[in-house]
Amino acid sequence: MILNNVQVDFHNHGWRSTLPENHLSRVGLGKLGELIINKLASPKEISMPPLDRNKVLFLLDYFYPKYDRMTSDLGLKNFEKGGFELYTEHKSSFIGITDKERKKWFYIVRGVEMLTDNGHVISAGTSQAYRFETPKDCYYPGPSLEAKLKQAKDNDAIIIPPHPLSNLSFFEKFILKSIVRDPSGPTPGLSEKNLREYADYWDAIEVFSSSMSEEQSERAEKIAEGLNIPTVANSDGPFFLSFHSYNLFEQIDFSNPEKMRESIRQGLTNQKYKKIKQPFGEDKSEAIKHLLISFLQRKQYL
Secondary structure, eight states, rough: EEEEEEEEEEEEEOOOEEEETHHHHHHHHHHHHHHHHHHHOOOOOOOOOOSSEEEEEEEEEHHHHHHHHHHHHHHHHHHTTTOOOEEHHHHHHTEEOOOOOOSSOOEEEEEEEEEETTTTEEEESSSOOOOOSHHHHHOOOOOOSSHHHHHHHTTEEEEEEOOOOOOOOOHHHIIHHHHHHHTTOSSOOOHHHHHHTTTTSSSOOEOOOTTOOOOHHHHHHHHHHHHHEEEEEEEOOOOTTSSSSSSEEEEESSSSSSHHHHHHHHHHHOOOOEEOOHHHHHHHHHHHHHHHHHHHHSSSOO
């Protein structure tokens, strides 16, 4: 199936979820904390966006396998109960959703935001799932950046460094490294050195999202231009921010995962797309809830 004029968001985390069972903050919070977290952060159904245009959402696993949850038998039944038709022939990598008229499609693609010892990296478009198998995967310092990039390359994944060139305050770095203990420590975004050293891995570089400052965006654009690497704009947030900023592709082929990746790469390389960048503004109630859950879990991202 070939889609024309497609909105693509390469970086979205869907709904909020709790942390892995072996994470220290879950153990330390006890039963009361666990009840509060489950009440505030239990997975919610993803409400369908209007099917007014063809859309592709890369749903990134973070600590929990959100894509697998959505494409489980129960998840797919929920879509069917809503009156939607599904394309699931390649559901290990993506699913397609449409209404009875079948004029427009909404594709959800599997992806992971790999948390490495030098920053986060998006690996998407394959059946590869990221699993937290050891405590080292959950805490700083996390797995090797180079090892994870080689793993993604071996799977022919679309690889994008998100929110690069993080410019955090001393206090923010301390929180991430010593209290939150994010696997990437004080550097959730790759440094300029890393962007240049591993340039051969990048299909594109994220230069605009809800978690990037104007200065970050400008620096990332200049580095990508110097490296002759395409750039993308994404949401980087929960589902209600999806497609707030996105990339409009002329065409994407969803006949199979290989053709999907190939057509996206061709679109990026041949500049058959354009970035749609819009300023981000969060609903205050959502922002407060996000901060509260983050505090309870001692995690910046959910």
